Amino acid sequence: MLRSSSSTGVSRETSPAKSSLAESSFTEGLQDVPIHQYIGIQNLRRRVRAQSNELQAGRSNQQYLVFEGITKDHLSKIDHERASIGKHTRMSHDTDADLLVIKLMPAAKHQNAHISLGIRLLFALARMGLPEDCLYALGGTRFHGHRSSKEADSAFKPLSRTQETDWPTIVFECGLSESLTRLRHDAQWWLTNSRGDVKIVVVISITPAVKRLRVEKWCLLPGTRPVTRAYQNPNPLVPTRIQEITITQNPAAQPSTIAQPSTIAQPSAPSYTVTGAPLILGFQDILLRAPVPPEGDVNFTIADLSRWADHFWRCFN
Known part of the structure; x- marks a missing residue:
């Protein structure tokens, strides 16, 4: 169930018992980014691709994904699959809270x-x-x-x-x-x-x-x-x-309304x-x-x- 923390405004796909994670300084500036429970590389890869497509199509300005429940061992496995997840990603990992922040730079x-x-x-x-x-x-x-x-x-x-x-x-x-x-x-x-x-x-x-x-x-x-x-x-x-x-x-200067018969107007730099x-x-x-x-x-x-x-x-x- 998708839940929202009233104290931070962070959307979450996890139980309310872990809401303290959303208050971590590690997620500063990401208060409006959903925090997803990590359930495997395939799901992570799918979410990265879906959000990257939204960015490239201009339908979203959200460059970040946040996952919880990612240990150092999980991160090592994710690194082995990095090529299939996307070389356009940048990752930050909080080892105390097992949080992974993925920044997308898809184009x-x-x-x-x-x-x-x-x-x-x-x-x-x-x-x-x-x-x-x-x-x-x-x-x-x-x-x-x-x-x-x-x-x-x-x-x-x-x-x-x-x-x-x-x-x-x-x-x-x-x-x-x-x-x-x-x-x-x-x-x-x-x-x-x-x-x-x-x-x-x-x-x-x-x-x-x-x-x-x-x-x-x-x-x-x-x-x-x-x-x-x-x-x-x-x-x-x-x-x-x-x-x-x-x-x-x-702003670009407006072109002159007086036509010059022997010239073609060129856009100015x-x-x-x-x-x-x-x-x-x-x-x-x-x-x-x-x-x-x-x-x-x-x-x-x-x-x-x-x-x-x-x-x-x-x-x-």
């Missing part, structure tokens, strides 16, 4: 934003004289925190981090605007669980209706907390949003309004060493971000 239009911005990061470093392979591209590699694990949309680490389990230094998380709260939760997860090894998280929120991209840069910064017996450090590092940028496509630029990605944060001129911070200007947005919307259409 190029859902993935192009973070992939193309990551490519632009590599090109910017190459223009400074760094080799093309100065960063390892980690894609959706799974990383393990204290009591949970997560896969990024895109992630990169420098060559100096040689161990397979070494965390990335920069992570990209992307989704439709309806999932912005969840994306912010993801940013905090990376910064907190890596204990500062992840230096930058870039959150990309997509609003198709108005052709707007919102970019947030998150880092760890000293917070303010009074010294107590429990907290001796008055300035703990806390996940902080330090940049907010919006890139909005301007879209223009963009950009606020909060430039997007600055610190060289030392990403490469873990001081820059040597002409090396320096990666600086995405208004023009850079406008070109990136234009490329994305052409793909999205």
Whole structure:
């Protein structure tokens, strides 16, 4: 029977005895997402495909599925079947609550934003004289925190981090605007669980209706907390949003009503309004060493971000 928790608004396909799971911080930003009882890989695969089809057809903006009752052993079996479930998925797992969150990125239009911005990061470093392979591209590699694990949309680490389990230094998380709260939760997860090894998280929120991209840069910064017996450090590092940028496509200009007999009207290229630029990605944060001129911070200007947005919307259409 489908039930709803009055305290959280989370729809559930389980008994009310387990309603406390819906209150877990692990499901932050997913209060309106149904939580399904895990009954096997075949059922999980069917739900992933059905929701992916809804996303691709434009009949839904819901990118997430949540399953409960998934242990580490279940997750291992799911990983063995990952190819049939879908390579377009990203998974987060809470080992305490046996919760699995599946993020769906079923089409190029859902993935192009973070992939193309990551490519632009590599090109910017190459223009400074760094080799093309100065960063390892980690894609959706799974990383393990204290009591949970997560896969990024895109992630990169420098060559100096040689161990397979070494965390990335920069992570990209992307989704439709309806999932912005969840994306912010993801940013905090990376910064907190890596204990500062992840230096930058870039959150990309997509609003198709108005052709707007919102970019947030998150880092760890000293917070303010009074010294107590429990907290001796008055300035703990806390996940902080330090940049907010919006890139909005301007409405197309109306064509002239006066016809020119010898010419054919050509559509003008879209223009963009950009606020909060430039997007600055610190060289030392990403490469873990001081820059040597002409090396320096990666600086995405208004023009850079406008070109990136234009490329994305052409793909999205």
